[in-house]
Amino acid sequence: MRRATDWLQSRARLTPQKLALVEVETGLRLTYEQFDLRAKRLGAYLQQNGVRKGDRVSLLALNSAGHLELLFACAKIGAVFVPLNHRFSVPELSYVLNDCQPTVLVVFEPFADLAQELRSQVQVSVHIEQAVYQQIASAEVGGSVLHPVEVDEEDPWAIIYTGGTTGKSKGAILSHRAILWNSINSVLSWGLTEHEVTPVYMPMFHTGGLNALTTPVLHAGGTVVIARDLSPAAILEVLEREGCTIALLVPTVYHTLVTSPEFQGATFTTMHTFLSGGAPCPLSIYEAFWAKGLAFKEGYGLTEAGPNNFYIHPDRAKQKIGSVGVPMFHNEVRIVDDQGCDLPAGETGELWIQGPHVFSGYWNKPEIFAETLVDGWLRTGDLARRDADGCHYIVGRKKDMIITGGENVYPLEVEHILEHHPSISEVAVVGLPDTKWGEVVTAIVVLQTGQTLTGEILKEYCTGQLAGYKIPKRWEFVRELPKTSVGKIDKKAIVHLHTQHETA
Structure with missing residues (x-):
């Protein structure tokens, strides 16, 4: 057994006056010393109100400093932090709360009414509203002493619930070991330093918002800027005013950013x-970024591993367009066929990952965990290939692969071709049931404002760029694509909507 380090306390000891957190909407600015002190106060209050090692502490809030204060407060007392997806419906939130059974539910505005509705469906011992939370963190109430707790690296630190697009949400258990090693891996492989300033726009109920850059930058002694306004003007203003150095955004936000007039002059x-x-x-x-002389690259991760798994230098990203690069320092990957045999370079198979950053299980779902982590290897369900130089490319979800007339079609390949058409704003390629082909390759297209296109024009555009069986046989033009709670295009919803429409 290895004792877990309270690395916020360590950072506060090493660089007490260094700026740690900025909360854009409220103007809150905390040094590491202040950050650690607020987490200690919250931990002491939780202990005073009956929270013991292993108990769950949930937070329902928009992106806030509270996510990080509670994360580290839980670390100090051995509790388990559960950030809730505020975009979930009441039944979805009720399911999550009944599944993890938190001792404490902390609720920030504007979710007080939602929390009140949940109270009739979920039994939680302690409810903390935002005003009381702030009084505790600033020492206006409480004032009890934090009692040290022995915490092992394998003890759970957080439970992150998946988006639920493939069924009921699963709570991925992230141990102190997993979060620590994701941070070590990221700092070492990406060369992060105490000089980093990173904005957090990805939702903090998601591992991308909590662990992709946030915890690694804090571990390195940098500054985390928490923001909510996703308008291009607001993002650009925060990047410049706070002196940001490295940023992670999802493609849908980047799309809005690079097509904005503000981006052109930034x-x-x-x-x-x-x-x-x-x-x-x-x-x-x-x-769009390269045209402005800016470094841009892509990463790959998932809640169950990291989420950071690969590294590519921005210069190499220009040569290996679309590649996520090579495995990071402290993890290994394999690309395997359906029998679990390793595939050679150039062939597509399922991506498997191994390393100390991998999760510990699914809360209350050991049978699913047993199918997901086999002999120490995480079966991601994602398809990938490796080129002769060892660079990896993510091809798509295994379940999203289209089998049409006996041929395999990877939607991402088709989408990349279509996204280059100047009249297309967004596109999703899916397989829909078909009596002749089994599945028919279908493109769901959002056009740029004021543009008109037909399927025949796009078929002609694809000819010569794609094999005939990969060219969509069906074309649907829509105003917008459905998105998941973390901004991904929701292909399950697309298939459901279009299948339902046909059978109605």
């Missing part, structure tokens, strides 16, 4: 790297 005087994650990134976004 200078990005302090930024050294833009990262894309959460979903495959269109090549047009790469090109």
Whole structure:
């Protein structure tokens, strides 16, 4: 057994006056010393109100400093932090709360009414509203002493619930070991330093918002800027005013950003790297940043591993467009066939990951965990290939692969071609049931404002760029694509909507 380190306390000891957190909407600015002190006060209050090692502490809030204060407060007392997806419906939230059974539910505005509705369906011992929370953190109430707790690296630190697009949400258990090693891996492989300033726009109930850059930058002694306004003007203003150096956004936000008039005049005087994650990134976004002389690259991760798994230098990303690069320092990957045999370079198979950053299980779902983690290897369900130089490319979800007339079609390949058409704003390629082909390749297209296209025109555009069986046989033009709670295009919803429409 290895005792878990209270690394917020360590950072506060090493660099007490260094700026740790900025909360854009409230103006809150905390040094590491202040940050650690607030987490200690919250931990002491939780202990005073009956929270013991292993108990769950849930938070229902928009992105806030509270997510990080409670995360580290839980670390100090051995409790388990459960950030809730505020975009979930009441039944979805009720399911999550009944599944993890938290001792404490902390609720920030504007979710007081939602929390009141949940109270009739879920039994929680302690409810803390935002005003009381702030009084505790600032020592206006409480004042009890924090009692040290022995915490092991394998003890759970957080439970992150998946988006639920494949059924009921699953709570991925992240141990102190997993979060620590994701941070070590990221700092070492990506070269993060105490000089980093990163904005957090990805939702903090998601591992991308909590662990992709946030905890690694804090571990390195940098500054985390928490923001909510996703308008291009607001994002650009925060990047410049706070002196941000590295940023992670999802492709849908990048799309809005690079097509905005504000982007054309932006200078990005302090930024050294833009990262894309959460979903495959269109090549047009790469090109928009490269045209301004800015470093841009793509990453790959999932709640169950990291979420950071690969590294690619921005210069190499220009040569290996669409690649996520090579495995990070402290993890290994395999690409395997359906029998679990390793595939050679150039062939597509399922991506398996191994390393100390991998999760510990699914809360209350040991049978699913047993199918997901086999002999120490996490079976991601994602398809990937490796080129002769060892660079990896994510092809898509295994379940999203289309089998049409006996041929395999990877939607991402088709989407990349279509996204280059100047009249297309967004596109999703899915397989829909078909009596002749088994599945028919179908493109769901959002056009640029004021543009008109037909399926025949797009078929002609694809000819010569794609094999005939990969070219969509069906074309649907829509105003917008459905998105998941973390901004990914929701292909399950697309298939459901279009299948339902046909059978109605």
